[in-house]
Amino acid sequence: MSENKIEIRNLYKTFGKKKVLDGVDLDVKKGESLVVIGGSGTGKSVLIKCIQGLLIPDSGSIKIDDEEVVGSHKDIHHKMGMLFQGAALFDSLSVWENVAFRLVENSSVSRSEARMEAIRVLRQVGLAPDVADLSPAELSGGMQKRVGLARAIISKPEIIFFDEPTTGLDPIMADVINDLIIESARGLGATTLTITHDMASARKIADRIAMLYQGKIIWTGTVKEMDKSDNPYLKQFINGRSHGPIAVEV
Amino acid sequence: MGGKKIRSFLQALGRPIVSFVINTGYFTRFVAVSVYNCFMPPFYLKLFGKQFLNMGFYSLPVVGLTTLFAGMVIAIQTYSGISKYGAESVVATVVLISVTRELAPVLSALMVAGRIGAAMAAEIGTMRVTEQIDALVTLSANPYRYLIAPRVWAGLIVMPLLVLFGDIIGIFGGYVVSIYKLDFNPANYINNTMNNLQLIDVTTGVVKACVFGFIIAIMGCYHGYRSKGGAQGVGEATTNAVVSSSILILIFNYLITEIIFSR
Numbered sequence: 001m002s003e004n005k006i007e008i009r010n011l012y013k014t015f016g017k018k019k020v021l022d023g024v025d026l027d028v029k030k031g032e033s034l035v036v037i038g039g040s041g042t043g044k045s046v047l048i049k050c051i052q053g054l055l056i057p058d059s060g061s062i063k064i065d066d067e068e069v070v071g072s073h074k075d076i077h078h079k080m081g082m083l084f085q086g087a088a089l090f091d092s093l094s095v096w097e098n099v100a101f102r103l104v105e106n107s108s109v110s111r112s113e114a115r116m117e118a119i120r121v122l123r124q125v126g127l128a129p130d131v132a133d134l135s136p137a138e139l140s141g142g143m144q145k146r147v148g149l150a151r152a153i154i155s156k157p158e159i160i161f162f163d164e165p166t167t168g169l170d171p172i173m174a175d176v177i178n179d180l181i182i183e184s185a186r187g188l189g190a191t192t193l194t195i196t197h198d199m200a201s202a203r204k205i206a207d208r209i210a211m212l213y214q215g216k217i218i219w220t221g222t223v224k225e226m227d228k229s230d231n232p233y234l235k236q237f238i239n240g241r242s243h244g245p246i247a248v249e250v
Numbered sequence: 251m252g253g254k255k256i257r258s259f260l261q262a263l264g265r266p267i268v269s270f271v272i273n274t275g276y277f278t279r280f281v282a283v284s285v286y287n288c289f290m291p292p293f294y295l296k297l298f299g300k301q302f303l304n305m306g307f308y309s310l311p312v313v314g315l316t317t318l319f320a321g322m323v324i325a326i327q328t329y330s331g332i333s334k335y336g337a338e339s340v341v342a343t344v345v346l347i348s349v350t351r352e353l354a355p356v357l358s359a360l361m362v363a364g365r366i367g368a369a370m371a372a373e374i375g376t377m378r379v380t381e382q383i384d385a386l387v388t389l390s391a392n393p394y395r396y397l398i399a400p401r402v403w404a405g406l407i408v409m410p411l412l413v414l415f416g417d418i419i420g421i422f423g424g425y426v427v428s429i430y431k432l433d434f435n436p437a438n439y440i441n442n443t444m445n446n447l448q449l450i451d452v453t454t455g456v457v458k459a460c461v462f463g464f465i466i467a468i469m470g471c472y473h474g475y476r477s478k479g480g481a482q483g484v485g486e487a488t489t490n491a492v493v494s495s496s497i498l499i500l501i502f503n504y505l506i507t508e509i510i511f512s513r
Binding site: 049052053054075077078080081082084085086088089090091101102105106151 | 292377380381382384385386387388389390391
């Protein structure tokens with residue numbers, strides 16, 4: 001058994017003429033929190049969607065627990081949870097039905113038991129039980145993210161994906177979400193893969209950071225290594241400078 | 251120079267053809283996968299019930315009004331066109347045949363396409379652009395079974411029921427005009443209607459309704475499912491769903507009529 005939970009080799013994905021992933025190689029170790037950073041449009045979301053089978057890569061290999069998932073029809077989603085950028089809550093369902101969706105649809109748990117469990121997990125992410133019967137549209141952005149997190153962790157997944165978890169939140173709420181991500185991942189002992197361009201968030205939640213640029217992973221290392229690195233692309237990105245080797249497409 | 255012009259002409263010609271072939275391929279695959287998943291468990295009965303109510307019960311007023319006025323108009327037109335030849339008794343038969351064979355199925359389907367096809371495209375389109383469909387997949391739910399199958403089943407089952415309802419209301423519309431405006435004898439009118447009522451007229455309407463219900467649901471779902479690019483994309487999907495299902499309804503109406511009656 002390899003010590004890697006996720007192993008990505010030579011991953012390619014193009015949309016029309018645009019090469020989005022151009023030979024990505026990336027390993028995520030078991031129990032590790034890996035953060036992929038990179039500018040907008042560098043293919044971070046495409047990478048995460050390829051791993052989850054939401055997009056089919058043109059070529060390359062993705063292994064989860066040493067099992068190839070590209071081209072496989074096996075359901076791997078029971079191992080995974082995902083917090084979407086806009087929370088992606090089902091607006092036709094109430095908050096608790098969103099959180100307990102997997103329990104209600106895929107297991108023999110009764111609705112009342114599922115509701116109790118949803119309320120317990122909502123409490124875990126800092127939401128009072130009285131939000132359970134509200135509609136997602138009645139919640140603020142930060143609360144929606146919490147509900148999305150509750151939905152991602154309720155089935156105790158082995159891998160959790162976070163797609164820009166702090167985008168659109170104020171700095172304090174962003175930090176609250178970061179703390180919740182760390183707590184819930186530690187609590188479950190889960191492997192997490194986060195994509196973000198929020199460096200404060202990346203520093204806080206990452207065991208290891210990988211930088212994606214022009215469809216390739218150009219640097220990986222810990223936060224400490226990142227601060228010492230001489231890589232000009234990485235330096236420009238983490239310091240948020242408009243001048244440097246990364247050309248900004250206007 | 252000439253070669254360049256020919257090349258750009260061929261490119262301009264080829265691009266829409268390639269795009270048409272690609273879209274036809276996507277659509278055919280979508281229909282095949284949807285139909286397959288309509289027969290595969292799990293069946294979401296609660297979602298089917300919701301669609302059934304939405305598409306059926308809440309469409310009753312609009313279908314009722316449409317067919318009522320259609321029946322009334324046909325009665326007046328037939329009378330004014332044929333009365334010269336002293337053939338008023340034909341009015342009941344013409345109302346019966348035109349309502350059951352054509353007006354109730356086609357007009358009801360067009361109204362439902364506008365009401366429900368658009369709503370399906372908008373709802374599924376919004377779910378697509380807000381990543382709710384991706385969320386369904388990550389939660390191990392098959393979007394074809396969860397979103398599309400209940401809508402397709404509702405379309406197939408609801409439309410025939412709506413058309414039967416429309417048949418009754420449409421014939422009633424013709425009756426009302428004939429009795430209160432054209433001074434026909436009510437008993438004669440009802441007799442004429444009952445004597446000329448044939449199973450083929452009603453079954454034609456019901457067969458058409460099944461096909462139209464399928465078209466409305468599948469076009470609404472398809473355009474919603476493939477929408478992209480935020481609010482504008484959802485708007486386009488809604489328009490495309492209504493326009494394409496309306497056109498297909500008219501084409502299939504002709505084809506079914508041709509198959510059944512051109513003997």
